[in-house]
Amino acid sequence: SRVILSGIQPTGIPHLGNYLGALSNWVKLQKSAQPEDKLLFSIVGWHALTLPQDPAALLAARNDMLAVLLAIGIDPNRSILFHQDHNPHHTELSWILSCIAPMGKLRRMTTWKSRLAAARNSGSEDEVDESMLNAGLFMYPVLQAADVLVYKATHVPVGDDQQQHIELTRDLADIFNRTYKGTSPLFPLPTYVNTPSKRILSLKDPTSKMSKSSPDVQSRILLTDTASQIQSKIRAAVTDSIQGITYDPEGRPGTSNLLTILAACTDSDVIQVAKAYESQGHGTLKRDVAEAVEEFLKKPRAQFDRIRLETTYLDEVARRGATRAIEHSKVTMMEVKTRLGLASRV
Ligand code: TYM
Known part of the structure; x- marks a missing residue:
């Protein structure tokens, strides 16, 4: 049986990239999962703290994200839906993993490198680059590894940009397994699901x-x-001045992106979609993309408007999710501590 886990930061209403690249896959996995598969979906409040947050806005964003996940079809009776920051085992395991995580590997994370590059562009002298950034940004992928490993997750559905973090998670699981051998490897090596x-x-x-x-x-x-809003954003999307429509992500990234969106929103194959628009212009393509996106978002948007106001229900879902999550992670933490020599009899 599989343990499927994923997470999203509560940094405002999700965009189409989050939805098509990750969240819609969560719902699909929930539908196709076997009864014995476990599913866990978390709102990762601690990760959000790596960037400056206004406390009132963060509180609202955590709530809105829970409402969004319910609105798109995550079923709290089937999946464990919870706030990461309601389960202290994540940070506990994160510390333990940080003590076996090689600095060099963390330095090679593209997320860290792009933060550093941004600091470099805005800063003046080289030495100040790192000191402009907080240590949480550097440790971010270790906390993410803890999110996954604390439930012994086997499958992690995420977008492209998170693949490297999942590879690091596998590395850390493997280092832990080899360092603290026991009778069998403690952590399964999780698979990246795209x-x-x-x-x-x-x-x-x-x-x-x-x-x-x-x-x-x-x-x-x-x-x-x-x-x-959808119409005007799609109409203003950057494309190219080449005649006709073709799917060519390298040469025509803007046009191809619209085709990707159209295919995803209509649940069809991008190559087939591109063929259908071969002799059309960008105007027609954009009109149809806007229509497809509106059709795709209509229902979740209405659901969200309704659910976000049901605060008692939302609190209840969060509380139950946290309790169920902790039940699972508690078992892993006992095993981890036993291997480390941290288990106590009290
Ligand atoms: P986050 O909150 O940035 O994004 C949530 C999910 O959306 C995907 N995504 C995209 N997919 C396609 N195209 C895009 N333009 C796009 N932008 C975002 C992301 O890949 C992600 O799947 N570190 C994670 C959150 C996290 C997590 C975890 C994920 C924390 N712990 C444990 C899985 C397992 C993040 O920042 O996602």
Whole structure:
């Protein structure tokens, strides 16, 4: 049987990249899972703290994210849906893993390298680069590994940008297993599970991914965008001036991104979709993409509007999720501590 686990940061309403690249896959996995498979989906509040957060806004975002996950179809009776920060075992295991995590491996994380590069661009002297960043950003992937390993997860559905973190998780599991042998390896090595639409790109700069942190709000479509917001964002999407439509992610990233979005929203194959638009113009393509996105988001948006106001229900879901999550991680932590020589009899 499988243990499927994933997480998302509570940094505002998810965008189409989160939805098509990760969240829709969570729902699909929930539908196709065997009865004996375990599913855990978490809202990772501690990871959000690596960037400055306004406390009131974070509280609201954690709540909204829970409502979003329920709105898109995560069933709290089937899946364990919880806030990471409700289970202290994550941080406990994170510390333990940090004591076997090689600094060199963490330095090679592209997420860290891009933070460093950004600091370098804004800073003046080389030595100040690292000191401008907090240690949480550096340790981020270790906490993520703990999120996965504390439940002995075997499958982690995430977008493209998280693949390296899952590889690190495997490395840390393997180092732990070899360092603290016992009678059998403690942690399974988790598998990275990707969606067909691995990476949704920015509508304004199709050389980078659609992201929550981009200052240009026109670059992403949010789950809560109205039909007219969707239309105007798609209409303004950067494409190219080549005649006709072809799927060519290297040569025509903007056009190909629209095809990826259209295929994902209509649950069809991108090559087939591209063929159907071969002799069409960008105007037609954009019109149809906007329509497909609106059709795709309509139901979850309505559900979200309803669920986000049901605060008693949301609190109840969170409380039950935390209790069930802790039941599982408690067992792992006992085993971990026994191997480390930290188990006590009290
Ligand atoms: P986060 O919150 O940045 O993103 C949530 C999920 O959305 C995917 N994603 C995308 N997929 C396709 N195209 C895009 N433009 C795009 N942008 C984001 C991400 O790959 C992710 O799957 N570190 C994680 C959260 C995390 C986690 C975990 C995930 C913490 N602990 C344990 C899995 C297991 C993150 O920042 O995701």
